[in-house]
Amino acid sequence: MKCHHHGNHNGEFELCVSKVPIFNHLNQEEMKEIASLIQSKTFKKGEVIFSANSSINELFIIHTGRVKIYRLSESGREQILRVLEAKEFMGELTLFNESLTQNYAEATEKTEICVIQKLDLQKLIEKKPSIALRILEEFSRRLTNADQLIQQLGSADVETRLASVIIDLSNKQISRTVTLPMSKRDLASLIGTTQETISRKLSTFQEHGWIKQTGQRVITILNMEQLISFTEGKK
Amino acid sequence: MKCHHHGNHNGEFELCVSKVPIFNHLNQEEMKEIASLIQSKTFKKGEVIFSANSSINELFIIHTGRVKIYRLSESGREQILRVLEAKEFMGELTLFNESLTQNYAEATEKTEICVIQKLDLQKLIEKKPSIALRILEEFSRRLTNADQLIQQLGSADVETRLASVIIDLSNKQISRTVTLPMSKRDLASLIGTTQETISRKLSTFQEHGWIKQTGQRVITILNMEQLISFTEGKK
């Protein structure tokens, strides 16, 4: 695990602190104090940020880039749990739960991360309980997303799950032309299938004229209604 | 939705408050105050406590009994997300996330619930931020459980998932003779399969002499090593 420690030119850290939802409601003074506690690290695509069976003593806040959080089953199969982007944080589970993590975190592209020590964060929360409320909001959101994924993995077929992620991405990117935030292999891992199956299903969607694929990561939705109808029960 | 409102003989509510992890660290005075804000409701087996597409304005704390939290897909398939027991709470998602819930909650046996209004709880948290920390701990635990379920649903076959829940129950109940906390139909819904498949797999386990089934809900583990080996990659 290679990582590059930057010097202490605080402007950068303040930027990081002032943007993230868990801190951005605080005043200038308070944010400056937090910025002084923060370290910056950079990870290259493919670098592992933390691994299963380790105890994590810091909170990682993503400044730029993307990180996939996943688990490995004993048979070696990777299951992505979520993909984190700028302003989101990770390492939180061992903050309130002393045990070892079972998750892996890996940068899927060049990623800059702000790091704050667990103990420093705990002191901050004691001083400013509003931070805990922000974390609660984020946990709520994650739990809702996890519940959604559980439902899909447990009771929808691959076609439906695939249509569902495409629609979600289209809503998030506010466009009918969607850029996948990850490789198709990772997309397969997220929705609990294989890259081959994803490939086949997307080809089927395209043959029917519901989507158009451009390059490896761009999908244009041509028939939104059809995709939505998948998520609303099978014909 | 029938429910029986009890009178205000506070002893009962104090019992409820003094036992649940989110409040039991407070002092006698504080717990008494909280008890005064609580209402009690009783649900019969099969009664729905809340439904999807409703906004929930209270936190429900289970006093006795069991509640399944689930979603319905548009095709009508039920996916259980988790089963809550005494001392656990529900309704929390709309507390920190103003949107409508997509979950259903249904009592799977006679269940007594303590109800506290969202607004009252928010005031309590402001006064005693330590409550928020307790909720964070519980959210952490739930997120970890959800992640576990996602991994299993996404990358393990039914045999493995089934072996896994049996082992988990055995650990939780600290016994090799496990009593299922739900019907096999619900167990199927939890691990994303059908009651028929569960039935077949358990029969296979029994034929091999790895378990013994007694009645509808009791399973005795005869060969723990074999079950564990399922969760550690396929033979």
Next chain:
DNA sequence: CGCGCTATTGAATTGTTTCAATTTAGGTGG
């Protein structure tokens, strides 16, 4: 511009579901 990683396609196999028919368990009321 070329190499390597990513994606595609084919064909055989497998695990799981579905639907329908029985059997069994266990709570309820007499």
Next chain:
DNA sequence: CCACCTAAATTGAAACAATTCAATAGCGCG
């Protein structure tokens, strides 16, 4: 406490969706 009756669970056989392995194609990074 026993017999009943309903809900729960089991079993069979056919149909299907998805995976696996292997071989090929193609995008895009350096």
